[in-house]
Amino acid sequence: MMFRSRTQTVLRGLSPLRGVCSRTGHFLLLFLLAVGTISAQIRPTRIISVVPAATEILFAVGAGPRVVAVSSFDHEPPDVNQLPRVGALMDPDVERILSLKPDLIVIYGSQHDLAQQLSRAGIPQFAFLHGGLSDILTTITALGERTDTRDAASRLVASIRSRLDAISRRVAGKPRPRTLIVFGRDPGALRNLYASGGIGFLHDMVEAAGGADVFGDVKRESVQATSETLIARAPEVIIEIRAGDEAVPNPDDWNALPSIPAVRQHRIVALIGTELVTAGPRVAAATERIARAIHPEAF
Amino acid sequence: MSTDTGAAARRSEIAVKPVDGPLGIRSRIAAASAGALAIAVAAIVLAPLIGSTHISVARAFDWSVPWATNVDAQIFFVARLPRVLAAALVGSALAASGVILQALLRNPLATPFTLGVSAGAALGAMLVLVLGGAMASLSWASVPAASFVGALAAVGVVYLLAAGRHRGFSTGVLLLAGVTLNSFLSALIMLVQYFADMTQTMQTLRWLLGDLDVAGYRPLVAALPMLAIAYVVFLALAPSLNLLSLGTDLAAARGVDVVRVERVAFLTASLATGAAVSIAGPIGFIGIVVPHLVRMVVGPDHRLVVPASLGFGAAFLIGCDLISRTVLAPIELPVGIVTALIGGPFFLWLLVRQS
8 A cells, every 4th residue: 555655656746746755755754854863963074875876866966075985886976986995785894984984874774783883883874775766856855964965955856856757748648568677587598587566766767657567566676577477467568677787688588488568579678777776866867768668759 | 233233124124014015016016106197197287277377278278379479378388387397307306316315325314405416506506697697698508507517516526525435435425525515515605695796696595495487398308318317217226225225235245236326326316406406496305305205105115115206206396386386476485485384394293203
């Protein structure tokens, strides 16, 4: 129920440009603001981010020059390549983090151990979860508050909203093809295939791009799809999303399941790029790429 | 030595008992084989009719509907039937390999994965899953082939260790080398996983839970010749395994070429396990649950246990996979979890019962 109301809010919010924040979004924003208020009100000058999406947001709102270290998976924007690395989600290097004397560290909501260690060291934290498309905008607003870059953050949110709105205008009134988003499978085969389920920003991006997520009813972020469910769900468009550090998936692998409409009509698209898998400031660009794949005639 | 002989004598009573049954041994073998085959065939025929989606079987077999648009036929022939056949092949291979290795190691708790074969197979598969993503031109066969090569390498190492230290073939060294290699390879698997990204980690973990969704017949055709030969060898080994379970000395006295039988048994069971794991990943507990269940029904005579395990192993895994693909539809409960949920408690019960 929660999921459905959120998606509807996202979709409603995208077209008339208002009320983008859902109930969960509001809650998250309040939570983040509370955390921010409690930890410190001073303007942080030495920021560490261990979440690539947050790093991108920090740079996009102009707090980049104050970022002193990033995670080992950070590659965007290119400025981060000169910065020290302090581990990532599973293996944060606490010693390294402390030695860099941060006055704000951005961590992921599931890093409970790290949060405890940092609290003991008295380091102010900003914790968040990726969530859906609207949660990304909430996070941008909250990070803007926390890093004293409110104006840039609200400009960024407004520009993402207007780009998403432009996309929804282009695809408005068009038929919504059943779309399958694949983000991982065995190389050269359709086994061990992971697709986007009905929760999360990938799902929200498909819906915003004018497609109907074939696993929209499965309330999970990812679905391991079997050949039977793939045939039965009969996607009309298949979009294979990869971050880019691996080979482009071969569309011919899909010939093993020839009854799938997307296979018969050759509507299998591979989209490569980190913006597609990062819940950060490039979501509008990613959504537009997905929309072009689903509705090439609209662009 | 004397206690050994005592134990051997007790075993010999057990082993000889079935022969004194109301039926002759030939008819008992025929009955056990026919019964197990019937159960397996029934499972193969019935299981494809059930699945996560509703299909019309009549339409699936209606040849007037063009293949390209006949969704029912594709679900039946592309998704379900290969999967059921894969379960049959893998289940019978793992169950019969379990029987052979339990007899060879004279240890009722031995499984096809005790001697490092599955860990070798897993390491091979992990390497392709984690490093292979960057390589173009990988085919459906890449992961199964790498996993089979990994299994071969593990079997080779264990075999050389067991055969090298002694002039013959030491099952003691075999067990120790196998178990040690298993732990070592498991550590390497964790090393490979540590360097994988999030999606790859999920894929490697999923591979380890076992998956029979082969989506086509090619993996089965590739593994079939080897498995068919293994089944024939298993059946041929059965009389020698009966004598071997009395102890190597007694078996040798009765004319069994012990070293040769042990080598053939180890290599065949290991290669069959490697082929099964390359199709479906390391699906646990089949190799221990099925042999023991079968022994409860037909007794300890390997001439009955081997064919019955082949048939019942197939039916058992088909049944577990049916649960796996329907119970949480449209998502799946990995088949390795189903067999573990059934097999784990059974294994403990077996331990309690034995002590």
